[in-house]
Structures are given as C-alpha cells and as structure tokens.
Amino acid sequence: MPPTTGLGVLRHEDPRLLERLRESASVIDGAVTSPERFEKWFSERCATQVHDVTPIPFASMRNWSFAEGSGNLVHDSGHFFSVAGLDVEVGDGPVRNWSQPIILQREIGVLGIAVREINGVLHFLMQAKAEPGNPNGVQLSPTVQATKSNYTGVHRGRKVVYLEHFVDVEPHRVIADVLQSEHGSWFYRKRNRNMLVEVGPDVEAGDDFCWLTLGQVQEQLRIDHRVNMDARTVLSCLPGIGTGTATDRGSGLHTGAEILNWITNSQATYDLGTTVVGLTGLPGWQRSDWDISHDRGLFFSVKAVEVVANSREVAGWTQPLIEPHGIGMAALLVKRIDGVLHALLHARVEPGYIDTVELAPTVQGTPENHEYLRGSVHEQLVDFAVRRQEGRVLFDAEMSEEGGRFYHSRSRYVIVEVGDDYPDQEPQGFRWMTMPQITWLLQHRHYLNVQARSLIACLRTCAS
C-alpha cells in the first residue's frame, strides 16, 4: 500500500505504482490463482450462472412500456434507462441528417476493479458475470458494475457486493477514477466512472470472483468474448502501463500541446446538432410488435427479452436490448516511428458524444452498413483489409459490447503493426500518438471512445 500520511504533510504519488503494475503484468503463471484453478473456477461459474434469454413481444414486458405521446420505451420507476429518438444534423459526410433510436441513461454508474497486493504482487479482483445480451453467457467483468439504480435499490434486488470499496473509498487507495463515454451511436451522452482501487488484505474473493495478476487478465483478453467491455474500459484507464513518466508525453510525432490543439479544434469546429425527440414516428424506422428496426434493415434494432437467471441481483426480468446488425470492426494501425510505438487515432464524430468528437480506432464501422453507406469508412475498411495482409497482426479477437444493453453484439478488435513503407503523414482527421500520450489523455474524461479504449487495453498486452 502507498503510505497514508495525515493532513498537514505534503504527499506524493506512489513512486512504485508503475513498477508494481509492470511486475503484475509479467506474472502469468504460479500466482495466487494457477491457470488450472482459474479455468476450473471459470467453467464452474459458466455452469452455475445460466441465463435463459428469450425474445418476447414488447407487450409482454413487465414494468416497461411505450410512454403515451412520445412513444419512448420507459421503465415504470423512471430509472434504469429509456429508448427515445434522436434527430441528427451534421455539416459533413455522406449523410447530412438522420433520425435514430437512442438510449438515454442519465445516471452515472460505477465500473470498478479492486486491486490487492498478494504475495508481493498486485492482483485484480475479476468477476464472472452473465449478462442477458452476451453471446456466450458469462464473461470476465470488473469487481463492480453498478448503476445508481443498482445501489440505491430501485430494482429491489440483492446488494452489490464490494461496492463500498468504491463508493466510500479512502482517497489514497484510488489508482484511477475517471468518467468515460460509451457508444456515441447508441447512447446519448452516457458516461460511467472507471475506477481502480487498491484494497487491503481483508478483502477476499467471493464465489463469483477471482484474483488474477495483470498478466493473467491480459492473457484472457486475447480470448474471444472472454473479457467484457466494462472490464476492458477500466483496464484502459490504468496509469502508466507501457509508458514512461508523465514528462515523456511530448516525445512523439506530435507534442502534447499539438495533440490538445488538434482535439480542441476538431471538437470546436465540427458542426453537429442533435435533438432528442419521441420514438413515435421516427423517420426511417418502424415499430412492430417485436422490434423497432430501420427501413432497410441496417444498423440495429430495438427488441425485448425475457431473462430467467439463477445468479443475479434479481431472479428474473424483462428488458429492452439493442441488437446491432452485422459484426463490427474496430481496428488500430500501429507503427514504430524512430523506434517509438505510435497508434493511429481518428477524430470521430458520433451524435451521442458530449463533445461531438472523441478519438476512435483507425477504422471503426460495420462492413454490412457501409456496403450501403459508401464513403470514407467504407474505403478505410477496404484499405485496412490490405494492411492486414501486409502488416504484422499483433492482436485479433472478437468481443462483445455491454451485455446489459446490447444483444449478441459482436465486434472484431484487431491491431496491425505496419512497416516503414506506411506513411508517417496522416490523412485529415487522424493523428499518430505514442502510448505515453494516450495514457496521459486517459487520465481525463472523454478523450478516447470506448472502442479505442478496448484496443488500448489490448495493445498493452503486446507492448508490456
């Protein structure tokens, strides 16, 4: 633990934190939980946590209904989330205005991983957790995933275990605590707290929980649909993994000041207008008894499911889920420039972002949608397929987005290292950034989008 000094004495950041994290990243075998023990525990959890998820007509939902007037899909309590409509106008791009369903969720939840030193090595308390939308049931999740509704008891379920270590945390135990956005194409201005907290020796792993070293968690990241989105985004906010010190942020193709200028300029000048409207009569979308879908079958649909579970805060429930169509692609090109690893990030506009633009992977899109929507993303997807053949694939796994909101969402996360022949000069809207620079930005809210954060967590499995 870092020393806790009382008030009245100046304090410093734990100078050993980065070293301790690197140490934890290097331990894969023979830690508290052996690989065999982990696999046994995880299989047991998968067998125990069975979610029976069945699509149902909207009319069969309990406590959820379409509000009179707006036609928004809302919960009786007024909590959790709702599905409304969004009118979007942009000044640029292949499509200048559109309407779409959007998830409204004002409450800020906590995504938190507890970290504890055991036998001199930092261990992360990972949870095996089923979510109704997961394509494979159980995934490795943060210690805590709690909305305010969760922990204020609106859904009258069981108490969220370990939550007290995050909500009433002693400040010196906090490794990271930062608001980050989620999918700006599906959520309107949603943010969650991403927290890592160092706990004391009194904290033990319950049945659904397991202590893993950072190296072990990173191994799991390489397995399809194994580590959930919430865990990936929390891991991305770890300070300094694969980086030098804070002062190194300037040594890259661009300085820190130049990167901030580029981001601010992108945010300030892009012309985007959004208006939250009712779901009723949304142009281009139609509602049937079973779903709300796009006229051409593109993008996603909104549906309802019945969930029967035996191991969650409540025994069974119904809820809406968003079902993305097609398999998404989130791809990052990386390159060593003067020996320093750079990642090519894209200043991407999504209607749900608070600041209009966030930094996204080099390529992000769903090929099925962009077959119809010819434009820059389509070209990028085609170009990326070529780069993938020529370059060195550092990472390639299929992963899910949040299973509490998305039904069988599947995205391919790929990292390709390109060679010296790939140009240093960026196309408009793209910048090469070093890992220390990205880590520096991830201390603060809303710079990197959720797909980029996932990829950064994955990239660190190669770089550390």
Next chain:
Amino acid sequence: MPPTTGLGVLRHEDPRLLERLRESASVIDGAVTSPERFEKWFSERCATQVHDVTPIPFASMRNWSFAEGSGNLVHDSGHFFSVAGLDVEVGDGPVRNWSQPIILQREIGVLGIAVREINGVLHFLMQAKAEPGNPNGVQLSPTVQATKSNYTGVHRGRKVVYLEHFVDVEPHRVIADVLQSEHGSWFYRKRNRNMLVEVGPDVEAGDDFCWLTLGQVQEQLRIDHRVNMDARTVLSCLPGIGTGTATDRGSGLHTGAEILNWITNSQATYDLGTTVVGLTGLPGWQRSDWDISHDRGLFFSVKAVEVVANSREVAGWTQPLIEPHGIGMAALLVKRIDGVLHALLHARVEPGYIDTVELAPTVQGTPENHEYLRGSVHEQLVDFAVRRQEGRVLFDAEMSEEGGRFYHSRSRYVIVEVGDDYPDQEPQGFRWMTMPQITWLLQHRHYLNVQARSLIACLRTCAS
C-alpha cells in the same frame, strides 16, 4: 520560436517555454511598450471607441424578437445566442427546484492571445475593446474574441483581424488550446476555446492593439475593470506559470490521483436535472415591455439595449443583455502548507455546467441574493469577511464579466492568504490544491469555472 521539425522526427515540448514565460512576467518596465506609451495608447483608445448604450423596450429591438410559442428571445438569423427558460431540480441545498432564464449559445467561439518574442522577451498582443455591457467602455481584451457567427460573417460586419493566426494555426505554434466553460448560472453548457499562439516577427500591432509583456498584463489585472473576462480566462490557461514541472503535481496536501477521484466523485454523485423550456410562463419570473425579472427582484434581469458605436465590426445594433443584480464576490483563500502555496477550491454545482460540478473559488456569490437565500453560501460570505480582516489581502479588484452578454456586471475578486491557525482540514466539498496541480488541471476542459480561472490569473500576479 520552438524548432519546427518535419514529420518523421520525434519532437519534444519547447523546454524553454516556462523560462521564457517567467522572464516575460518579470519585465514590467522598458519593454517594447513603455508604461507611459501604454497609458497614452489606452487613453486614446478609450476616447476613440465610444459606445453609446441605451436601454430600450424589447419591441424596439431590430432582428431580435420573442419566438412564437416558446417565447424565447431569438435572433432572426438563428445564430448568436438566444434566451430560453431552464427548469432545474437538485437533490440538495436550500432550494430544491427552480426555473430561470438561461442563455443558449451552441457555437464555440475563439478567445485567443497572440504571443511574440520581441527583443528576446515574449510579448502578448492585447486589444483595447469596448463592449456594450462594460461599466467603463473599453477594457484590455484578447487579440481575438470571435464567435463562429463572427467569423462566418453572419452579422455582415468587418473581418475579425488576426483570426487567421488561430483558426489556421500551425500546430507547433500553439502554447495552449482548451475548451472552458463560462458562467453556469447564466449560460447553458456554453464553452469557448482558450488559445495562446506564438506568432512570428511578421505580426504587427494594429491601432487597437498593443504588445505587452506578461508582467505588464499582470500589472493591469490589478486595476478595477481593466482586463476583461475573456483575457483573464485565456491567461489562466498559460502553462506552468508559477509551477514547477508536470511531475510536481503530486506534492501537495492531496495527490493528483486523489484530486481526480474527488472531482469525479462530485460530478458522478450530485443529483441535478435540467430541462430547457420556453421563456413564456416561467414560474417566478415576469416579463414587462422593458425586462424579464424575478418576482422578488433577485438574481438578474434580461433587458434590451441600443448600441451606437464607431469602432466595431458593425456601426450600430440592438441586442439583449443580462443585468446581474448586486455586486458579486469571488474570493479565494490561500495558505502555505509546509511552505507550499495551496488554494482552497470548492466543488460547485451550477445548472449550466456540462458535468454538473466545476471547481469554483472558496466563496462565490452575490451577498444581496444570499440575504434572502440563507444557507451555506451566506455563511461562507460572512466567514470570508472575518478571514479578510485577519489574513493578508494579496489581491483585491473589481472586475466585469463578459460585456457582450452582461450589462454592468460587477464582481469583487479577492485573494486572502490565511495563517497557520486556519485549519488544513477541509469542509465537505472543498479541497486545498497547489498551483502546479491547478495548472495541470487547466490543460484540460471544464475542471475550473470561469470565476476560479480569473482568480488563478490574478493569483499568478502575486506568486510569480
């Protein structure tokens, strides 16, 4: 100028920037513009830029009107800004819900100061600029103050001079570029870009402009209503003045990680709901031919003015202005703890903030309003009056808020250094922070509110 290297070569932040800024802060006399020459220039500008500002009934406004239905005060072009209503609900405090007029301004403007090395010393290009709401006409302003409407020519006025140095800036010239909020009690989610850009020797000062060293600008800050709000907020975003290096951010009463945890926790847990509504029928407010005001005469009123000017982008116009009632107080307590200067910042909720909470001065409020609204701010104002008697007053000046939106707004900005007898232990919602920590936060958007930023610019006149 920092060296401009081409792409393909790793670059570092200008290691001499802090030293050059400190040097500029130390030069008060005998620089390019002598104190005498400055005073002569400023008096001439005051005599030349005469604004004749007359309150008029709303019905006499040109191009402004109350929209049908909503009753919002809007410009015919749909640009500039509008005045709408806001319904606010909070979970805590003396008043749990209220309605109020609020300024909507979606466009992000540029507030920019050009900086140039002349005779080896950095000089800031300050503008003498009259605004209709200023109590005293002309104030020292940034090189550029431009809304998007300004520079896209919506108001068909003259071109904004020097704007090209900010809009089409070469990245290596950028010293700072960050989005910052403005008054969250008067604006809904308004942000402006705060920019400092180093320009080359080809840039000369026009008639309304003057090159001043940082030391000279800081001297002007101590004069009542001399340096405008826009210049103060841009100056607050200067990197590293009065600080050590970035790695020093941890040595204070709290570490950087602890401060981020405290801020994130404040933003995530405070319960605030806002809904933009029409101005018509706003509870507690009444509209006459001449103003929109609160039933008890508190807070502020909305009025209309006719402006006849001889030295602005357009020759004459009418516009709405907000007239705050009473003289505001923005006061900062500072204290040396273990020899290191700390400022006591308050996590303050205002309905117009994007993230609900921003860091504010120790005390911020208008005594006239809080005579009626007894509660913590009233107590803080009373307590501050005592501290002011006992402590050492480092700074005390009356200043205006933005004269393009606010009519004769007056606020007292005061900094008091308290002694060892003042407790290190903070009340709930307050934290002591060092200057390096505050400067570190000011690199990024929306951490410090506009009043706190003004006070930080003022505090640096004492600390540097």
